[in-house]
Amino acid sequence: MPQHLTKEKRAAIIHRHQQGNSQREIAKEEYCSKKSVFTTICRWKEPGQVEEMAGRGRKKLATDRVTRRLVRISLVDRHPTSPLLASELKESIGTELAPSTVCKSLRDNGLRGCKARRKPLSSSQQKKARLQWAKDHVNWSPEDWRAVLFSDESTFTVQNHSGNNYVRRRPGEEFKPECILPTIKHPTSLKVDQKNVDQKKVDQKKVDQKKVDQKKVDQKKVDQKKVDQKKVDQKKVDQKNVDQKKV
Incomplete structure (x- = not known):
């Protein structure tokens, strides 16, 4: 692949070529490859210039x-x-x-x-x-x-x-x-009055507190019934023992 040469180096290659130097000698003197010398001379002979010609590039898709x-x-x-x-x-x-x-x-x-x-x-x-x-x-x-x-x-x-x-x-x-x-x-959106929201929260807290208090009362009643039942059962057992002793 030919090396990228500056405009000055291409002009020097063409000058040496016009003086009758061979491509091998030019490549040795200008520190470049023989392929680069050959390409530069061919470009100079056909269009008569040493600059790189603009390429067409990739075809534009967005026409x-x-x-x-x-x-x-x-x-x-x-x-x-x-x-x-x-x-x-x-x-x-x-x-x-x-x-x-x-x-x-x-x-x-x-x-x-x-x-x-x-x-x-x-x-x-x-x-x-x-x-x-x-x-x-x-x-x-x-x-x-x-x-x-x-x-x-x-x-x-x-x-x-x-x-x-x-x-x-x-x-x-x-x-x-x-x-x-x-x-x-x-x-899309709902607009809520903050005062109504706060009042609803207070009312809900009162309802929740009433439920909690009622549960506590019900639990106390259940516990009391269990205690009373245990006392009754214990009395029956004691009475049975007394009767057994008399016998």
Whole structure:
């Protein structure tokens, strides 16, 4: 295999070759292999230059056609991950791409993986009502809001929507309907008033304590019955012994 030669050494080889030196002599003087000298001379003779020509390299799998198809698939549904998109692309056009290539191609076209914005799932009527409410209260002062009582509530998640959900979007598309994660008040989560929870805990403790006290009373009665029965049995035995002695 020919050695990698610098541009200066290739120029020196060509200079010695023009002076009539043999390839063996050139290799000995320039401290390189005869194969490297032969390759350098052949390259100089055909294109007339000593620099290495740029190779073609591996054929690109993510062609413009494949990339356009990938972008269309991603825009239809913004949520699939790179491995899922690669699998769908293979099923649709038969081109197999690595997930990293899919991610890079989409990123080059402005589709970056970002966390989905969480927005409540609302109907058109609810959106209009919320907008009107915001307009009615936009000029409220801090004193006005201090008169509002906010209940102490805790949220308990009953469905697995608490993790990070990613979508592919371009800059400025974060609040587009297809790029957000709709949230539902019920049954995704339950809001519980903390005061009611505390009162229920107190009531439950009272009920549990009553059960414990009742068990203790019942156990005492059982123990007392056993003691009384033992006394009765002992009296019978004593009376029997007395009668036996008289006889």
